[in-house]
Amino acid sequence: MFRYVPFILKNSLRNRRRSILTIGSIAVSLCILGVLMAIYHALFMGEATPAQALRLVCRHRVSLTQPIPIYYRDKIQRVPGVRQVMVWQWFGGVYKDARDPKNMFPRFGAEPDRLFDVRTEYKIPDDQKLAFQRERTGCVISSALADSMNFKLGDKITLVGDIFPVTLELKVVGIFEEPQNMALLYFNREYLREALGPGSPQQDMVGAFQIQAQSAEDVPQIAQAIDREFESSPFPTKTESEQAFALSFASFLGNLKLFIMAICGAVTFTILLVSGNTISMAVRERVREVGILKTLGFTPGAILGIVLGESAMISLIGGALGCVLAEGMCSMVAHSPGSVFMAALKTLTITPTVGLLCLAAALLIGVASAFIPAWGASRTTILDSLKYSG
Amino acid sequence: MAIPLSYNLRNLVVRKTTTLMTALGIALTVAVLLAVLALVNGLQTAFESSGNPAQILVLRKGSTAELNSAITREVYQDLKSVAGVARDGNEPMASLEMVTVINLPSVDSPSGMNVTLRGILPVGVKMRDALTLLAGRWFQAGQREVVVGKSIAKRYPGAQMGKKLRFGRGEWEVVGIMDGGQSSVNSEIFGDLNQISSDFNRADGLSSVLLRAADASMVPALINTLNDDRRLGVAAQTEKSYYEAQTNSAAPLQVLGIFISIIMAVGSSFAAMNTMYAAVARRAREVGTLRVLGFSQGSILFSFFVESLLLSVLGGLLGCLLVLPLNNITTGIGSFVTFSEIAFNFRVSPNIMMTGIVFALLMGALGGLFPARMAARKEILMALREI
Numbered sequence: 077m078f079r080y081v082p083f084i085l086k087n088s089l090r091n092r093r094r095s096i097l098t099i100g101s102i103a104v105s106l107c108i109l110g111v112l113m114a115i116y117h118a119l120f121m122g123e124a125t126p127a128q129a130l131r132l133v134c135r136h137r138v139s140l141t142q143p144i145p146i147y148y149r150d151k152i153q154r155v156p157g158v159r160q161v162m163v164w165q166w167f168g169g170v171y172k173d174a175r176d177p178k179n180m181f182p183r184f185g186a187e188p189d190r191l192f193d194v195r196t197e198y199k200i201p202d203d204q205k206l207a208f209q210r211e212r213t214g215c216v217i218s219s220a221l222a223d224s225m226n227f228k229l230g231d232k233i234t235l236v237g238d239i240f241p242v243t244l245e246l247k248v249v250g251i252f253e254e255p256q257n258m259a260l261l262y263f264n265r266e267y268l269r270e271a272l273g274p275g276s277p278q279q280d281m282v283g284a285f286q287i288q289a290q291s292a293e294d295v296p297q298i299a300q301a302i303d304r305e306f307e308s309s310p311f312p313t314k315t316e317s318e319q320a321f322a323l324s325f326a327s328f329l330g331n332l333k334l335f336i337m338a339i340c341g342a343v344t345f346t347i348l349l350v351s352g353n354t355i356s357m358a359v360r361e362r363v364r365e366v367g368i369l370k371t372l373g374f375t376p377g378a379i380l381g382i383v384l385g386e387s388a389m390i391s392l393i394g395g396a397l398g399c400v401l402a403e404g405m406c407s408m409v410a411h412s413p414g415s416v417f418m419a420a421l422k423t424l425t426i427t428p429t430v431g432l433l434c435l436a437a438a439l440l441i442g443v444a445s446a447f448i449p450a451w452g453a454s455r456t457t458i459l460d461s462l463k464y465s466g
Numbered sequence: 467m468a469i470p471l472s473y474n475l476r477n478l479v480v481r482k483t484t485t486l487m488t489a490l491g492i493a494l495t496v497a498v499l500l501a502v503l504a505l506v507n508g509l510q511t512a513f514e515s516s517g518n519p520a521q522i523l524v525l526r527k528g529s530t531a532e533l534n535s536a537i538t539r540e541v542y543q544d545l546k547s548v549a550g551v552a553r554d555g556n557e558p559m560a561s562l563e564m565v566t567v568i569n570l571p572s573v574d575s576p577s578g579m580n581v582t583l584r585g586i587l588p589v590g591v592k593m594r595d596a597l598t599l600l601a602g603r604w605f606q607a608g609q610r611e612v613v614v615g616k617s618i619a620k621r622y623p624g625a626q627m628g629k630k631l632r633f634g635r636g637e638w639e640v641v642g643i644m645d646g647g648q649s650s651v652n653s654e655i656f657g658d659l660n661q662i663s664s665d666f667n668r669a670d671g672l673s674s675v676l677l678r679a680a681d682a683s684m685v686p687a688l689i690n691t692l693n694d695d696r697r698l699g700v701a702a703q704t705e706k707s708y709y710e711a712q713t714n715s716a717a718p719l720q721v722l723g724i725f726i727s728i729i730m731a732v733g734s735s736f737a738a739m740n741t742m743y744a745a746v747a748r749r750a751r752e753v754g755t756l757r758v759l760g761f762s763q764g765s766i767l768f769s770f771f772v773e774s775l776l777l778s779v780l781g782g783l784l785g786c787l788l789v790l791p792l793n794n795i796t797t798g799i800g801s802f803v804t805f806s807e808i809a810f811n812f813r814v815s816p817n818i819m820m821t822g823i824v825f826a827l828l829m830g831a832l833g834g835l836f837p838a839r840m841a842a843r844k845e846i847l848m849a850l851r852e853i
Contacts, residue, residue: 346495356483
């Protein structure tokens with residue numbers, strides 16, 4: 077088989093324009109396939125980092141928008157296997173002009189003495205950590221946010237509340253390093269509590285808790301134990317791993333899995349058509365040649381192999397190019413403003429698994445699409461093919 | 467003089483396998499685009515048919531959605547007496563409402579989907595003109611009864627007539643199914659305001675007030691009055707604009723879908739180009755003959771270009787056929803405004819199909835231009851000599 081490689085190469089170079097167009101067509105299609113597979117992989121099959129694997133999020137069973145009482149924290153703390161619990165309050169609000177997506181960075185109320193204990197992956201200088209714990213109106217921001225908004229230590233950030241009828245005047249007292257480069261702001265929840273004032277129904281309610289388990293094995297039991305504890309209370313909870321929690325946002329976009337699968341299907345089928353069409357055009361032009369090859373003693377099996385080989389080679393080149401394009405596209409997605417909301421997209425890349433899958437798909441498509449014309453060519457009798465006039 | 471169209475048509479028929487394969491490739495690309503457009507169109511229809519332009523939705527100042535708004539009964543009493551509010555007999559057309567989200571297990575997701583629950587007064591039901599009952603009756607004041615939208619009844623096995631739903635502090639009986647035309651009410655559950663608000667500990671923390679202006683022309687003035695009244699501390703807008711703003715829930719899918727179909731279109735036009743180059747190469751002698759017969763270079767260029775367009779129109783039509791079965795299929799999408807699911811139908815409108823055909827034509831034009839130019843530029847003698 078391998079001794080035919082030079083012949084296959086020559087054949088595919090005969091009509092360069094056609095080969096290039098086919099490779100181009102396959103490359104762009106496989107690029108989509110690659111990006112979609114990367115997204116699918118990142119969203120639904122991503123591995124949790126060691127810090128993530130220990131964390132759970134506990135919220136109201138219905139949705140994050142419905143608060144749960146703050147006294148749940150002490151009850152959760154007592155659940156076996158729980159190491160640390162922290163209040164985690166989404167504070168929507170408006171910073172400057174809400175129409176600029178850059179200004180919509182996520183901001184959360186948290187507990188300064190627990191934040192860096194629960195989120196062990198954040199790195200912050202000790203003096204800044206202390207400043208956050210001491211200053212009631214202080215806030216800490218991720219270095220990604222500091223870079224994109226040009227915030228420096230000591231800057232003032234004013235947030236006008238929408239969920240909460242308050243305005244917060246925050247001062248940047250710390251900048252922490254966060255491995256996924258997400259834009260984030262944490263302020264002291266105590267400040268929000270005071271701003272709401274006594275008598276506000278929102279004062280002793282929180283959006284969610286972040287929980288750190290002692291070991292990753294405990295995570296499923298902890299989730300069950302917490303949800304059982306509050307099952308029949310007026311505020312039932314849903315506790316899930318941090319990854320599952322993040323995924324629940326993706327499912328908000330509708331049936332994302334089906335959407336991705338359907339498009340992948342359509343793209344694959346399109347490549348199948350393009351590649352099949354090219355190879356059958358090539359075969360049709362060479363019927364007479366095939367007859368000559370056969371008179372020279374080439375077996376039908378060899379002819380089949382040569383045609384399949386040509387198609388497989390073109391598809392593979394297209395596939396490899398597609399992977400390169402897809403990697404470029406992934407980094408575009410990762411740097412787009414929309415990725416602020418989804419950590420999984422921030423690190424979107426063509427992993428070796430996805431790349432190999434793409435190439436395998438290309439190879440399979442190449443062989444499958446060429447099978448019928450190749451079979452036909454290997455089966456035509458010498459006389460018939462020599463008589464063929466094109 | 468132009469070369470007759472039938473020449474191109476016959477050529478396409480002669481090479482039917484190639485034609486069909488290329489057209490199918492274009493068809494799939496068109497189908498992807500159309501499916502996304504049909505989804506967005508369906509969602510838009512749902513939101514656009516929600517809300518009455520003569521009605522005003524009042525939220526707390528600073529709130530962007532009913533869900534994060536809070537209105538007290540005191541504010542409601544004040545709003546009822548604002549000048550310019552329509553009256554039904556003696557009663558002002560002002561509806562105090564409470565909106566929250568509950569979780570119901572659905573067919574698609576056993577862990578449950580979020581659904582909007584609306585506590586409402588009889589006047590609120592009356593103010594939704596398009597709303598009719600499909601089955602059963604309206605809930606009664608003071609009873610733990612709910613009426614569910616028709617999409618809810620379709621998608622949630624628990625939300626059927628006579629069955630009981632569990633939320634708040636206990637069970638609620640489904641006594642009716644309502645039909646709000648195309649509007650988002652179909653994805654909501656209605657129940658008695660006082661019952662629901664006390665179940666959720668929000669007897670005085672309600673969500674919104676819906677007002678009807680006595681006259682449609684007074685709507686802007688009334689909105690200004692309400693917004694300027696510092697004592698009330700409310701933000702008013704027309705009910706219609708509130709719902710229209712929610713259309714962007716589908717924006718991420720729309721952007722993704724259009725982006726993908728444009729990339730696919732590049733691939734498909736390459737394929738069309740391949741097909742057309744092959745056609746030109748095979749018919750070199752024909753081209754030579756046509757030139758000898760006196761057809762100009764221009765008409766040869768035009769003829770091959772038209773052939774490519776015909777090929778792509780075939781693809782476009784096939785693409786339309788492929789997405790037609792999607793029409794009226796119900797799907798759901800989460801909205802970050804309501805934090806719940808809104809159900810809507812895919813809508814493959816004639817407009818959308820036209821877009822698909824135009825999109826296909828673009829691919830055909832892109833794919834046909836260079837091969838047609840090559841055909842036109844062939845030297846007569848060389849062309850005649852080619853096999």
